[in-house]
Amino acid sequence: MKKKVALIITIILFLTGCWDKTEVDDLAMVMAIGIDLTEKGRYEVTLQVAKPGVFGKGENGGAKEDAFVTVTNQGKTVSDAMMQFYATSPRRVYLGHNKMIIFGRRLSEKGIKDALDWIERVEGLRFSNYIFTTPNTAKEILKINYGIEKIPALAIQSNIRLRYKYIAKFTPTMNVFIDRLMSHNKVSFATNLGTEQNNLEILGTGIYKDGRLIQYLNNKQTQDIMRIYNHVKGGLILVPCKNNPKNYTSFDILDEKTTLTPEIKGKKITFHLNIEANGIIEGTQCGEKIMTKEKIHQLEKGVSKIIEKRVRSMIHFSQKELKTDILNYAELIKKKEPGEWPKFEKNWDKVFPTIETKIVVKSSIKRSSWVKDPIPNKEKNKR
Amino acid sequence: MYGIIHYRQLIYLQFLVILPTALLFLPSLIAEQAKQGAWVSVLLACLIGLITAMLILWLDKKFPNKNLIEINEILFGKIGRVVAGLLITWTIVHTNSVIIREFSEFMKLSILPQTPIWMFVIIKLIIVIYAVHSGLEIIGRMADFITPIILLSILVFLLFIAQNADGLNLLPLFGTGAKGILKGSIIPSTWFSEIFLASFLLPHIKQKNKKTFSLIFSMLFITVVLLIIFTIVMAVIGVELTARLSLPIFISSSLGTTLFFEHLDIVFVSVWILGATIKIIIFSYLGIISLGQTFKMKNEKHLILPLCLLMGILSISLFSNQMDILHYIKNTFPYHFFIVSLALPALSLSVSYIRRTK
Numbered sequence: 210m211k212k213k214v215a216l217i218i219t220i221i222l223f224l225t226g227c228w229d230k231t232e233v234d235d236l237a238m239v240m241a242i243g244i245d246l247t248e249k250g251r252y253e254v255t256l257q258v259a260k261p262g263v264f265g266k267g268e269n270g271g272a273k274e275d276a277f278v279t280v281t282n283q284g285k286t287v288s289d290a291m292m293q294f295y296a297t298s299p300r301r302v303y304l305g306h307n308k309m310i311i312f313g314r315r316l317s318e319k320g321i322k323d324a325l326d327w328i329e330r331v332e333g334l335r336f337s338n339y340i341f342t343t344p345n346t347a348k349e350i351l352k353i354n355y356g357i358e359k360i361p362a363l364a365i366q367s368n369i370r371l372r373y374k375y376i377a378k379f380t381p382t383m384n385v386f387i388d389r390l391m392s393h394n395k396v397s398f399a400t401n402l403g404t405e406q407n408n409l410e411i412l413g414t415g416i417y418k419d420g421r422l423i424q425y426l427n428n429k430q431t432q433d434i435m436r437i438y439n440h441v442k443g444g445l446i447l448v449p450c451k452n453n454p455k456n457y458t459s460f461d462i463l464d465e466k467t468t469l470t471p472e473i474k475g476k477k478i479t480f481h482l483n484i485e486a487n488g489i490i491e492g493t494q495c496g497e498k499i500m501t502k503e504k505i506h507q508l509e510k511g512v513s514k515i516i517e518k519r520v521r522s523m524i525h526f527s528q529k530e531l532k533t534d535i536l537n538y539a540e541l542i543k544k545k546e547p548g549e550w551p552k553f554e555k556n557w558d559k560v561f562p563t564i565e566t567k568i569v570v571k572s573s574i575k576r577s578s579w580v581k582d583p584i585p586n587k588e589k590n591k592r
Numbered sequence: 593m594y595g596i597i598h599y600r601q602l603i604y605l606q607f608l609v610i611l612p613t614a615l616l617f618l619p620s621l622i623a624e625q626a627k628q629g630a631w632v633s634v635l636l637a638c639l640i641g642l643i644t645a646m647l648i649l650w651l652d653k654k655f656p657n658k659n660l661i662e663i664n665e666i667l668f669g670k671i672g673r674v675v676a677g678l679l680i681t682w683t684i685v686h687t688n689s690v691i692i693r694e695f696s697e698f699m700k701l702s703i704l705p706q707t708p709i710w711m712f713v714i715i716k717l718i719i720v721i722y723a724v725h726s727g728l729e730i731i732g733r734m735a736d737f738i739t740p741i742i743l744l745s746i747l748v749f750l751l752f753i754a755q756n757a758d759g760l761n762l763l764p765l766f767g768t769g770a771k772g773i774l775k776g777s778i779i780p781s782t783w784f785s786e787i788f789l790a791s792f793l794l795p796h797i798k799q800k801n802k803k804t805f806s807l808i809f810s811m812l813f814i815t816v817v818l819l820i821i822f823t824i825v826m827a828v829i830g831v832e833l834t835a836r837l838s839l840p841i842f843i844s845s846s847l848g849t850t851l852f853f854e855h856l857d858i859v860f861v862s863v864w865i866l867g868a869t870i871k872i873i874i875f876s877y878l879g880i881i882s883l884g885q886t887f888k889m890k891n892e893k894h895l896i897l898p899l900c901l902l903m904g905i906l907s908i909s910l911f912s913n914q915m916d917i918l919h920y921i922k923n924t925f926p927y928h929f930f931i932v933s934l935a936l937p938a939l940s941l942s943v944s945y946i947r948r949t950k
Contacts, residue, residue, distance in 0.1 A: 219718075228704070228706040228707040228708070228711070229703070229704040229705065229706045229707050305855070332705050335846040335855065335857070336829075336843050336844075336846055336847060337846050337847050337854075382756075382847065384828075384829045384830070384833055384843070384844075384847060387833060388761075388829065388830035388832060388833045391830075391832040391833065391836075392832075540760075541760075543764070544760055544763035544764055545763060545764075547763075547764035547766075
């Protein structure tokens with residue numbers, strides 16, 4: 210009897226549930242957060258919230274309706290702006306499923322550190338969020354319906370993950386973004402999102418220095434900078450033909466590996482950049498046989514030359530034009546030559562532009578895909 | 593209350609005594625001091641743990657089947673027993689209150705922010721009272737059941753996050769140098785020296801010849817597991833971030849995303865709760881046992897309720913906020929704990945040699 214009473218009391222105690230019980234239909238699932246700065250210097254937060262009701266409808270489910278809503282509020286700080294959502298939303302604003310954070314241009318130029326602090330601290334937001342920047346306002350970006358997926362944030366996320374696999378790992382998650390900001394050079398990258406004719410477009414990369422946006426890079430430059438970081442997974446290189454420079458052979462990189470090692474002699478720093486690129490031929494316009502030893506060798510050389518040229522111009526850009534260590538050289542010396550680092554730490558800004566980089570690119574064509582040679586050009590043979 | 597346990601269960605119990613709370617604030621506190629040299633700090637801490645284990649084993653050889661309080665009675669008489677007993681009891685009870693608070697704090701921070709602290713404490717203590725009532729054998733069997741689950745899920749968790757690992761984050765290998773490494777090793781040493789609690793478990797082990805093996809093995813096993821976890825977590829999120837975050841391992845668990853599985857942090861929490869529960873149970877059990885031994889009580893079961901209440905109240909009232917806990921763990925806890933875990937066994941051992949007691 211005693212035991213039964215104890216059991217009943219225990220069950221009653223736990224049946225009431227916890228303070229934190231949440232029903233799925235009580236939540237407003239935030240899929241993306243955009244943070245802007247208005248002209249008056251107030252924070253403007255835009256949330257892209259999924260509309261769960263629309264999900265269930267089939268193909269014939271009545272009128273076409275967006276599966277998401279965007280809501281915007283302003284405040285003195287980011288949390289102040291968020292507070293307005295809590296005050297007006299019929300559902301609990303839930304950040305646990307948030308996929309990405311977008312910083313608007315004005316905020317980026319003024320500095321994102323304050324906003325970042327909120328992002329780190331806020332309850333429910335995970336560190337696996339992707340960080341984006343945009344030359345427009347984040348509000349504009351979040352309003353676009355991407356079409357193929359019901360929720361734009363999910364579409365962008367899938368796209369980024371595909372790029373991770375096939376192009377380059379260049380969109381940072383929150384932890385990578387913050388970790389880079391805390392390195393010696395304080396340089397971090399965020400993927401640049403733009404709009405084109407009401408469609409989303411990835412424009413390249415925005416470079417942050419100490420939390421401030423200093424430069425945009427286009428997609429090609431992004432590929433090059435990520436090459437130095439050893440994050441490139443693939444990509445296309447067009448090698449001009451010998452007989453006609455307007456025609457190209459396409460070389461598709463399947464995997465690439467970069468090693469970057471500092472070498473210090475006295476006060477002189479030299480970096481050795483070794484790139485190994487493997488790939489296949491994905492088509493040639495040259496109209497001649499390519500499966501000979503010399504031709505393959507020639508092509509490999511051509512690919513290496515192009516990669517080297519692109520990387521060299523990137524390094525030049527960083528050292529001479531931007532004069533900012535976006536190549537992560539400081540961290541590499543700090544990590545790989547910790548004994549030498551104190552010598553350069555103080556006047557790193559002066560040392561950095563004088564560093565010489567020796568680049569060795571080795572590319573190899575592993576296979577030529579399903580055919581060996583292109584279809585022979587009959588007319589040419591007649592002559 | 594008492595019972596006989598298998599030596600495998602002893603290993604599991606030691607594993608669960610040290611591991612769960614080591615996964616919370618510890619990596620961040622080590623990384624703060626030692627930076628990339630954290631692995632050396634952990635190894636140094638393991639050395640302290642091995643020394644503690646040696647002391648306990650040595651004492652056990654000299655006084656077979658006697659625990660630390662009984663040994664002190666033989667050496668110093670009644671006063672020795674009461675003083676040592678109270679010291680040990682207080683340390684265990686106080687540490688357990690800190691553990692309960694850490695547990696509740698972690699739950700509040702990670703998944704249940706609205707639930708008040710005392711709710712976690714009460715729910716935990718209900719389980720503790722039930723488990724301690726059932727006795728050592730039941731606790732051993734619980735450990736038998738839970739440890740494989742924990743090990744397996746740690747493995748899965750590591751496999752998931754390891755894809756994001758970057759070896760560069762671990763360089764330079766020795767971080768900021770010897771000073772930082774030494775400073776960083778003090779706090780984990782406290783965790784490792786918790787192995788002195790084995791003094792109370794060794795008399796109840798079935799395979800008497802496996803005592804040395806089980807203590808040394810569990811020590812090395814824990815070190816390896818912690819080293820692997822810390823190294824991978826630091827490689828994934830970077831040392832600077834590890835030092836800045838309050839709960840680095842929990843945060844990094846959410847990074848293990850593939851196309852199908854996301855948000856694995858919740859799995860981590862639920863598995864972690866299992867381990868923490870056992871840890872709290874063992875500490876409570878040993879606190880009650882040692883208080884009973886101090887006053888030679890015939891039936892320690894009467895102590896369960898009051899002592900659990902005390903621990904519950906202490907855990908809520910000891911600290912006012914998270915900073916307090918961190919400050920305590922950093923600055924007071926090691927020295928407080930070493931008195932009992934290292935100094936007391938060492939003192940007993942040396943006195944026993946001086947007085948040539950048998």
